[in-house]
Amino acid sequence: MRKVRTYSTDIDLVQERRAQIVQTAVELIVKRGYNRTNTRELATALGMSTGGLYHWIGSKDDILYLIVNFTSDLTQGLLDNCARCGGGTVTQKLKESIKIYFSGVEEFRNFHNFINHVMLSLSANDRRIVYQNESRIVDYFEGLLDEGVKKGEFREIDCKCIAHNIVAIANAWANRGWYLKRYYTIDKYTSEETDNLLAQLTGVPTASVRSR
Amino acid sequence: MRKVRTYSTDIDLVQERRAQIVQTAVELIVKRGYNRTNTRELATALGMSTGGLYHWIGSKDDILYLIVNFTSDLTQGLLDNCARCGGGTVTQKLKESIKIYFSGVEEFRNFHNFINHVMLSLSANDRRIVYQNESRIVDYFEGLLDEGVKKGEFREIDCKCIAHNIVAIANAWANRGWYLKRYYTIDKYTSEETDNLLAQLTGVPTASVRSR
């Protein structure tokens, strides 16, 4: 956790203001791109002056860092929810986790699009945070799939690959929303993809297909 | 096709220089991001001066447009290759098309990452080009899947959804290459994902799984 300069000593207020900055900055950046979002506009959108903005942060790049960190917290929260979700079988756990993660992507679509957009502009350190973050998600699903295979609920599959697919397809809801939203709601998309996945994991009767 | 200013009248030379500009610009932008790639550096990398650069293009934004258009041509070329590929069954055609498209993503990874990065900065018109482009790819695979279902090679599936998945998973090789390249080569990834897909499409024997 890097230090970000502030002239305030009120820790709570700093956190509150930075949360506002992160929220507003993400909205603006996703709308207009990072370079076209200048500090003047951002300050105005926050109901501040540029000087006021720099009371809470040290530089424009700090905003990237704060957003990356905030995103990291968001996904950690989602994973915690996933880990807590019940269900006796691994299949049920997987279904619920997917539901939680997919609706998380929908809820924080702006943040996903933001990360996508600024990835190349991030410092090496900030990029590492994003990587760790994404890896954690894949690891979680990989663990679930592994468990399912061990317990005989799923057939033998490349768990790493399929875990990656789950995450890639979830992220696609943010990245490729312009396409998907023409045809699906997030609920329809989630259930459709869950079905697709389970067909892969458990297999479906070949005979009934061939006989059609 | 928008007009891009040039002071030259030699159409062939314009095209050649612009191809060089596109190639070099993509490499630089993917390395450093769009705003940090200034015209001086780009010109230097091209062995030109800034003035020389503006002999061939009218503005920095024109470069975005040229790259977007170039990308569009690239994918059109890939789709043409796909359409031309033989094989008696739809399954074989699908396998070959996936191979062509996936290796295309690998070959033009820079372009994919570029589009990802600048999407939010694109003008409405340029963005429309990207959308049309991506839609064409999904449509191609959707058509193949439809054909497969009609001919009874695949079970009844949501072709649009699965076509989208193919594209999303292919693009993931570019977007999420930092993760995937730790564990897969493009060939391994392609064959793994092809197997996964066919398991979805044709179904796999449930019995053998259950009996394990």
Next chain:
DNA sequence: TTTGATTGACTGAGCGATCACTCGGTAGAT
């Protein structure tokens, strides 16, 4: 209760730097 001092969030004009783009000029080919 009044008053004077102090604090700290916030202001906004302005500075320095950068950057996209121009334009008068040059050198080599025809």
Next chain:
DNA sequence: ATCTACCGAGTGATCGCTCAGTCAATCAAA
């Protein structure tokens, strides 16, 4: 002599960031 690819110092505009200053809130002494 003309043409044209190319040069590079210069220009105007933008943008990140600063800093001297404002003002309302807080507090302590009178």
